[in-house]
Amino acid sequence: xxxxxxxxKIENLKKNFGNFTALNGVSLEVFxxxxxxxxxxxGAGKSTLIKILSGVYQxxxxxxxxxxxxxxFSSPRDASNVGIGxxxxxLALNALTSMTRNFFLGREQIIGPPPFGILxxxxxxxxxxxxxKKIGIFISxxxxxxxxxxxxxxxTLAIARAIYFGAKVLILDEPTSAxxxxxxxxxxxxxxxxxxxxxxxxxxxxxxxxxxxxxxDRFTFLSLGEVIGTGTPDDxxxxxxxxxxxxGAEIGDLAAELKR
Amino acid sequence: xxxxxRAESDRLKKRNWFIEILQRPEIGPFGxxxxxxxxxxxxxxxxxANTWNLFEGEGLNALGIRNNLRIIAQLGIIALGAGLLIIAxxxxxxxxxxxxxxxxxxxxxxxxxxxxxxxxxxxxxxxxVEKFVIASFNNVTPLAAVFITLCFTLxxxxxxxxxxxxTGLASFIVSLSFLFFLRGLTEVCYRAFNKAPDQTAGSTQxxxxxxxxxxxNLPEYGEIGRVAAKRLDPEILLRYYEKLSxxxxxxxxxxxxxxFERVAAKKTEILMNKNISNIEREINNAxxxxxxxxxTTLQSRLLDAQNMAxxxxxxxxxxxxxxxxxxxxxxxxxAADFFGGNVLEGMFEWLYQIGWNxxxxxxxxxxxxxxxxxLWILIAIxxxxxxxxxxxxxWIYSTxxxxxxxxxxxxxxxxxxxxxxxxSAFCATMFAATQVFExxxxxxxxxVLKELEAIAAAVIGGVVLTGGFGTVLGIMFGSIIFGIxxxxxxxxxxxxGSFYRIFLGAVLLIAALTNENIRKRITGGx
Numbered sequence: 069x070x071x072x073x074x075x076x077k078i079e080n081l082k083k084n085f086g087n088f089t090a091l092n093g094v095s096l097e098v099f100x101x102x103x104x105x106x107x108x109x110x111g112a113g114k115s116t117l118i119k120i121l122s123g124v125y126q127x128x129x130x131x132x133x134x135x136x137x138x139x140x141f142s143s144p145r146d147a148s149n150v151g152i153g154x155x156x157x158x159l160a161l162n163a164l165t166s167m168t169r170n171f172f173l174g175r176e177q178i179i180g181p182p183p184f185g186i187l188x189x190x191x192x193x194x195x196x197x198x199x200x201k202k203i204g205i206f207i208s209x210x211x212x213x214x215x216x217x218x219x220x221x222x223x224t225l226a227i228a229r230a231i232y233f234g235a236k237v238l239i240l241d242e243p244t245s246a247x248x249x250x251x252x253x254x255x256x257x258x259x260x261x262x263x264x265x266x267x268x269x270x271x272x273x274x275x276x277x278x279x280x281x282x283x284x285d286r287f288t289f290l291s292l293g294e295v296i297g298t299g300t301p302d303d304x305x306x307x308x309x310x311x312x313x314x315x316g317a318e319i320g321d322l323a324a325e326l327k328r
Numbered sequence: 329x330x331x332x333x334r335a336e337s338d339r340l341k342k343r344n345w346f347i348e349i350l351q352r353p354e355i356g357p358f359g360x361x362x363x364x365x366x367x368x369x370x371x372x373x374x375x376x377a378n379t380w381n382l383f384e385g386e387g388l389n390a391l392g393i394r395n396n397l398r399i400i401a402q403l404g405i406i407a408l409g410a411g412l413l414i415i416a417x418x419x420x421x422x423x424x425x426x427x428x429x430x431x432x433x434x435x436x437x438x439x440x441x442x443x444x445x446x447x448x449x450x451x452x453x454x455x456x457v458e459k460f461v462i463a464s465f466n467n468v469t470p471l472a473a474v475f476i477t478l479c480f481t482l483x484x485x486x487x488x489x490x491x492x493x494x495t496g497l498a499s500f501i502v503s504l505s506f507l508f509f510l511r512g513l514t515e516v517c518y519r520a521f522n523k524a525p526d527q528t529a530g531s532t533q534x535x536x537x538x539x540x541x542x543x544x545n546l547p548e549y550g551e552i553g554r555v556a557a558k559r560l561d562p563e564i565l566l567r568y569y570e571k572l573s574x575x576x577x578x579x580x581x582x583x584x585x586x587x588f589e590r591v592a593a594k595k596t597e598i599l600m601n602k603n604i605s606n607i608e609r610e611i612n613n614a615x616x617x618x619x620x621x622x623x624t625t626l627q628s629r630l631l632d633a634q635n636m637a638x639x640x641x642x643x644x645x646x647x648x649x650x651x652x653x654x655x656x657x658x659x660x661x662x663a664a665d666f667f668g669g670n671v672l673e674g675m676f677e678w679l680y681q682i683g684w685n686x687x688x689x690x691x692x693x694x695x696x697x698x699x700x701x702x703l704w705i706l707i708a709i710x711x712x713x714x715x716x717x718x719x720x721x722x723w724i725y726s727t728x729x730x731x732x733x734x735x736x737x738x739x740x741x742x743x744x745x746x747x748x749x750x751x752s753a754f755c756a757t758m759f760a761a762t763q764v765f766e767x768x769x770x771x772x773x774x775x776v777l778k779e780l781e782a783i784a785a786a787v788i789g790g791v792v793l794t795g796g797f798g799t800v801l802g803i804m805f806g807s808i809i810f811g812i813x814x815x816x817x818x819x820x821x822x823x824x825g826s827f828y829r830i831f832l833g834a835v836l837l838i839a840a841l842t843n844e845n846i847r848k849r850i851t852g853g854x
Contacts, residue, residue: 144736145738156736158732158733159733160730160732160736160737161730161733162726162729162730162733162734162796163730163850163851164725164729164730164796164797164847164850164851165722165726165796169722169725169726170726170733172722173722173726173733173734173737173739174723174726174734174737174738174739175737175738176719176722178718178719180718182719183718183720183723184714184718184719184720185718185719186713186718187717187718187719187721187722213851215850215851216850
């Protein structure tokens with residue numbers, strides 16, 4: 069896959085909040101059909117990085133390329149217009165309305181002038197069910213309230229929605245946190261399904277190196293705003309991953325320290 | 329997919345139509361509503377009436393339906409405004425004051441005209457406030473008055489929404505401040521503008537407006553009130569008789585003679601019953617006294633009374649026909665008629681002819697339903713389409729259900745909220761318009777506490793106070809429940825009328841608990 073051009077390329081990205089350096093020159097490449105796991109401890113800069121990528125923050129310096137051309141985002145809308153879709157932890161779903169209404173929220177298909185156009189319920193139901201099916205979850209009743217769906221199904225709904233509305237780069241922010249064991253596996257399966265579509269690059273932010281190992285094609289470890297390691301699963305040994313997850317500190321030292 | 333994840337992914341049971349109806353959120357309010365209607369009909373049947381027909385009861389006879397539906401419809405109009413706003417996650421406590429303000433605005437423009445002025449301080453004769461008149465409209469039509477009022481109320485609705493959206497203050501406190509502000513403004517405006525030249529402070533009510541909805545155009549005479557037209561000199565009126573076509577005359581005289589016959593028949597019945605009961609009482613007295621001679625004479629009188637000659641119906645005169653014709657003339661102020669007039673008059677005429685819409689004296693009981701009912705249904709249909717069928721409806725639900733999700737998906741939540749504050753103000757204005765044009769009066773105290781009644785009706789109808797959940801149909805049922813409950817107890821002679829508040833309090837609490845449970849069932853307890 070590395071013979072392809074990267075879908076997203078980040079060069080020497082820096083972000084300061086006042087005199088606090090959140091990101092200190094991060095570079096990253098993400099390829100289509102690849103799951104790129106972004107790992108790191110709390111405060112490593114993961115959130116800042118994805119907020120820059122999804123247009124919420126503007127970088128202090130550095131460049132972002134999407135499909136080879138440089139982009140500058142001034143709002144989340146700019147980012148989604150060039151195909152960067154972000155699925156946040158809260159999923160941006162309204163639990164009280166139906167799956168279809170959530171799938172098309174803000175981008176409803178209507179007959180007549182907006183915003184008073186009549187919803188094309190049947191067509192939208194069909195599309196929603198089909199798009200969910202494509203990434204592996206079959207819902208027989210698209211009119212069911214999102215609140216009645218499982219956590220995994222909701223995650224899938226948010227992902228399917230991002231893909232349907234043109235996401236080429238899918239940023240998943242901790243998709244497996246706050247889920248049960250079985251539903252975590254369901255989400256991971258969904259991620260693999262999306263990868264198998266072949267044209268979508270996935271950036272997976274996670275705390276959980278086991279999950280990352282299960283689905284990721286490439287790892288990038290962040291610590292204190294800098295990349296401290298990168299590589300494919302083959303390049304990295306388990307001990308490397310453990311060490312890098314702990315922010316580069318020797319886990320052995322820590323263990324020894326705790327014993328004292 | 330393998331069977332394992334299929335089972336995980338779809339655990340909702342298929343439902344049939346019956347279960348589906350039972351699971352609709354409106355089913356609870358609907359049941360309570362039906363029960364209340366039945367109870368109203370049953371308990372309002374007069375004690376001596378020997379019938380089980382609920383539509384003979386005072387609550388559900390023609391006049392009862394007319395009066396009760398008016399209360400329900402007026403409440404229903406503002407409940408829709410309040411309900412939609414609550415669904416979008418905001419409150420409007422200013423509805424009652426908005427009603428008072430709108431009524432004041434309408435009545436004063438109708439009575440004193442509408443003037444656009446710039447006040448300035450003049451120093452020519454000491455210091456005084458003078459005004460520079462830009463435009464002046466003296467005879468404001470009802471339509472223009474409603475339009476001018478809407479300009480003000482929609483502006484205040486917009487302002488309230490803007491403040492809530494821009495400052496992030498709770499709408500509870502913003503609309504509470506508008507509750508005081510608008511009520512005060514209403515009173516100040518009454519005192520300032522509603523005064524004759526010899527008064528120092530104006531009265532806080534307008535009670536001498538003409539009956540706009542009944543202004544008709546009498547050919548060759550000009551505009552005149554319906555009642556005044558019928559009181560014109562008979563000679564003038566009979567001139568119109570000549571102009572009516574034979575068909576019209578035939579139709580009017582047939583209608584009138586039927587009505588007169590009905591009145592005569594009722595008179596006969598009343599007279600006969602009265603005589604018979606009198607004689608029967610006398611017979612009983614005579615029997616107790618042992619006066620057998622008197623009993624026999626009385627019994628023969630009883631027979632006479634039972635076979636008494638029916639009262640002869642009044643003849644239909646030409647004057648009667650002209651008066652009936654004046655009743656059919658269309659209003660010259662359609663806007664006033666739209667807000668304050670009657671609807672379904674044809675149906676109520678037919679109901680009179682088939683013998684239901686008849687009062688104790690044989691006259692027509694109710695001329696029709698108040699037009700407020702029509703307005704309510706109209707607004708409800710529009711609100712229902714918008715809320716459950718359109719893109720805007722999805723935006724309203726998501727704005728109230730999960731504001732951040734709506735924002736993240738590009739829903740203009742600020743605009744949604746501001747529009748609904750304006751809709752709430754619009755509904756309050758419609759309420760005021762129906763009041764002003766029905767009664768031709770306005771008062772600074774109109775609409776007090778209506779905001780809470782509207783919110784209560786919406787909640788009884790299944791709207792969740794935290795937003796995102798509720799339907800137009802439910803709000804309508806809630807208004808009917810509230811409306812019936814607030815009048816029903818007055819039809820039951822042996823129960824204190826104030827019990828209705830106790831009843832409503834309990835219903836409101838139960839409704840709120842039920843709504844919360846439904847919401848929890850749907851969100852999975854979030």
